[in-house]
Amino acid sequence: QDRLVESGGGSVQAGGTLRLSCWASAYASNCMAWFRQAPGKEREAVAALSRRINTPYYGDSVKGRFTISLDDPKSTLYLQMNDLRPEDTGVYYCAAMSVPYCIPTVWARSDSYTSWGQGTQVTVSS
Numbered sequence: 001q002d003r004l005v006e007s008g009g010g011s012v013q014a015g016g017t018l019r020l021s022c023w024a025s026a027y028a029s030n031c032m033a034w035f036r037q038a039p040g041k042e043r044e045a046v047a048a049l050s051r052r053i054n055t056p057y058y059g060d061s062v063k064g065r066f067t068i069s070l071d072d073p074k075s076t077l078y079l080q081m082n083d084l085r086p087e088d089t090g091v092y093y094c095a096a097m098s099v100p101y102c103i104p105t106v107w108a109r110s111d112s113y114t115s116w117g118q119g120t121q122v123t124v125s126s
Contacts, residue, residue: 001026001028001098001114001115002024002025002026002027002028002029002096002115003024003025003026003115004022004023004024004025004094004095004096004115004116004117005022005023005025005094005117005118006020006021006022006092006093006094006117006118006119006120007020007021007022007023007120008020008021008120009092009120009121009122010121010122010123011123011124011125012084012122012123012124012125013124013125013126014084014085014086014124014125014126015083015084016084016124017080017081017082017083017084018081018084018122019078019079019080019081020034020078020079020081020092020094020120020122021076021077021078022034022076022077022078022079022094022117023074023075023076024075024076024077024094024096025075027072027075028098029051029096029097029098029114029115030050030051030052030097030098030099030100030101030102031048031049031050031051031096031097031098031099031101031102031103031107032048032049032051032070032077032094032095032096033045033046033047033048033049033068033094033095033096033102033107033113034046034047034048034068034077034079034092034093034094034095035092035093035095035110036088036090036091036092036093036122037090037091037093037119038087038089038090039090041090043093043110044059044061044090045059045107045108045109045110046058046059046062046066046079046092047059047062047066047067047068047079048068048102048107048108049068049069049070049077049102050101050102051070051072051101052100052101053101053102055101055102056068057102057104057107057108059108061087062081062088065081065082065083065084066079066080066081066082067079067080067082068080077094079092081122084122084124085124086124086125086126087124088122088124089122089123089124090121090122091119091120091121091122092119092120092121092122093116093117093119094116094117095110095113095115095116095117096113096114096115097112097113097114097115098114
């Protein structure tokens with residue numbers, strides 16, 4: 001099971017950019033994802049990517065603004081966030097599951113993932 005460590009969170013103004021990183025200790029999981037959770041709200045799927053199949057999945061609210069990517073030599077998952085909005089504020093979590101590839105019908109379900117990072121705070125001010 002991977003140990004996941006996120007970094008890169010911070011505070012920005014609306015329209016700004018941030019890049020989150022998630023280092024995986026074993027880098028053994030083939031489906032890795034980003035989730036976020038705002039205060040008082042349920043955890044929301046942001047994006048997912050299969051290591052073996054370069055097909056990304058995005059939540060509707062971030063399509064066209066966020067980009068998920070992997071750096072295999074660095075065992076790291078990234079989330080490039082552009083044109084940030086106040087509604088993007090929350091704790092961002094990296095997650096991983098050991099399946100051959102991300103499955104379209106389940107990638108957005110948090111209970112599908114077996115490994116989670118500790119989270120990194122993103123705050124976007126208007």
